[in-house]
Amino acid sequence: MAPEQARGHDADKRADIWAFGAVVYEMLTGQQLFAGPTVSDSLAAVLTREPDLGRVPAEFRKLVRLCLIKDAKQRLRDIGDARIVLADGAAAPPAAPAARSRIPWILAGACAVAALVSGFFLWRATRPVLHPLMRFSVDLGPDAIRGPHLTAAISPDGTRLVFPVRTGNGSSLLATRLLDQPKPDILSGTEGAIDPFFSPDGQWIGFFADQYMKKISVHGGAALTLSPAPAAPRGGAWSEDGYIIANLDNNHLERVPEAGGKPEPLPAKPEQHGERTWRWPQILPGGSVLFTGALGAGVGGGYEEGNIEVLSLRTGKLTVVQHGGYFGRYLPSGHLVFVHQGTLFAVPFSLADLKTRGTPVPVLYDVSAAVGQGAGQLDFSSAPDGPGTFAYLSGQAVGGAVPLSWIDAAGKTQTLVITTTAATTPRISPDGRLVALTTGGNIVVYDPKRDARTPLTFDGLRNIGPVWTPDGKHLIYASKAARMSSGGSAPMDPDSRKSCSPQRKP
Structure with a gap:
């Protein structure tokens, strides 16, 4: 963690430069930089201790030093400049015969x-x-x-x-x-x-x-x-x-x-x-x-x-x-x-x-x-x-938090629930009170009024496509599981339909 992050300040790409320098130091020396018995000790070392670059090979010492300057304004600004710094270091005569590099x-x-x-x-x-x-x-x-x-x-x-x-x-x-x-x-x-x-x-x-x-x-x-x-x-x-x-x-x-x-x-x-x-x-x-x-x-x-x-x-x-x-x-x-x-x-x-x-x-x-x-x-x-x-x-991870939204007749959108994985096939109960959906290979029933989620399956075995029965007391869905999870134990084919009863409180 860069010093500005340890102080709780805003961080930018220069914090990444710091992290890069810390990784390079560990890979070149085999020692963890600013190691301490606790996280607090490590953060204190980041803020107060200057790194010992004596064990860093001479041709990489300048690069590591520029990456680990505590003042972000004085730190190496762009990682692309590292190539230039390395070229300068490689041009300098080494202090000792060069060993085979461990640069990963x-x-x-x-x-x-x-x-x-x-x-x-x-x-x-x-x-x-x-x-x-x-x-x-x-x-x-x-x-x-x-x-x-x-x-x-x-x-x-x-x-x-x-x-x-x-x-x-x-x-x-x-x-x-x-x-x-x-x-x-x-x-x-x-x-x-x-x-x-x-x-x-x-x-x-x-x-x-x-x-x-x-x-x-x-x-x-x-x-x-x-x-x-x-x-x-x-x-x-x-x-x-x-x-x-x-x-x-x-x-x-x-x-x-x-x-x-x-x-x-x-x-x-x-x-x-x-x-x-x-x-x-x-x-x-x-x-x-x-x-x-x-x-x-x-x-x-x-x-x-x-x-x-x-x-x-x-x-x-x-x-x-x-x-x-x-x-x-x-x-x-x-x-x-x-x-x-x-x-x-x-x-x-x-x-x-x-x-x-x-x-x-x-x-x-x-x-x-x-x-x-x-x-x-x-x-x-x-x-x-x-x-x-x-x-x-490059880019962001996709398929993370996914909002499930309600759109009324006037076109107004209201976020009902955010799931950690993609929520698909939402189905509203006949009385309009509950929403059944598929997320993470399981069937979940959501109650918007209570903001409560009730999982009906737990194995994640591709339970998909819930459909309400007309009385709203049961759900039918497809599953790869071989047997019913509730209400019976008759053998089922891999893509058979299953039935379960969502529990609902008034």
Whole structure:
């Protein structure tokens, strides 16, 4: 936290410069800046103690010092100037032989910002100390559109992007764009595709469309069907061993051969660990899988209070590595990044013992995300021994607080209730006193007069579309659950209709 924030004053982008400097200091020295036994001690240190820059490599000392000036008026004003400061530092003769740099991709990202379509940014850096950071701008073209969960994926070598575009007839397809080429190439056969991801060699693109998981060559050709994905899939990750780990049914992670075939269950399931959904996987070095686990949107704290977890594919052991956040990603720099409250956080992370080191630090305040699905609009290239590229869609998190409004006959609008996730299919009771709606996969009845919400389902298993009976005493709705939650226990089909009775006080 910058000194002006600690004093309760208004903060601007210069507070972000301060946070950047603090993160860079910790990454270069391995020590947390202004650490204290309590939050109060840390804040006092921020206000009174000058940082000891003696352990910072000489070529980065000027940059860190300019970022950590307590007077915001004297602080580095724009992060783009960091590149110039680094260039000056690199030109100076080092005091000792240069060691291999531990500069992580977070530093790369904060220093190299370039606008793409709709605020899409690319960050690029090189790991050796004396290599300059590269700043560049790429135009994805006027037809590029925002994806519902993930907009763009970047190839493992950092040379190619894949993203959705709108065609002349109104349909959407995937397009690929080499970063050193002026125009994208449209991939025919990818109509309606969402959430693309690359194969480890960068030659294939996996995606979801028409209730199937498919793949297509980056050079085009026929799209090949790999597996059914019947119920709102949530992400895939392609492993080196020829399998894809994917969420195909909105809840579970399964393994599918890259050539296609029957999905195989992983050695554990979310319901075995008190959760409803595991989604947005990433294959880690060593064969484990990192993902977001949660009860679901609108249940408890939703994905904002979700877990970043690691599952061993060999033993089935589950490890929670971070509570509070979603869309975790491990970076080759040895850091875990995740999204929380519209902010990208980073924390050092050890693959050896699956533990974080220190306190997560905010590094980006404008990362777009789909809160209701636990998705972050970001991706990175993994090249650990060469240039690395981090890409993200700037903007605000969407799918958070959503107002439900009442419009009277005169057109006057009154906000009735604000839900933490999207509220859909509102239905007014026959007597006009109650409103039934779907939010977070559950049915909720709202009483405007009492400003009271009564949940009728609690499992978040896609309970949708409530309809009042004519007497207003029951609701009928669709659900994926296999049995009735009230008033009986007869077996039901996955998309059957269910009945329940809302309790109502006079």
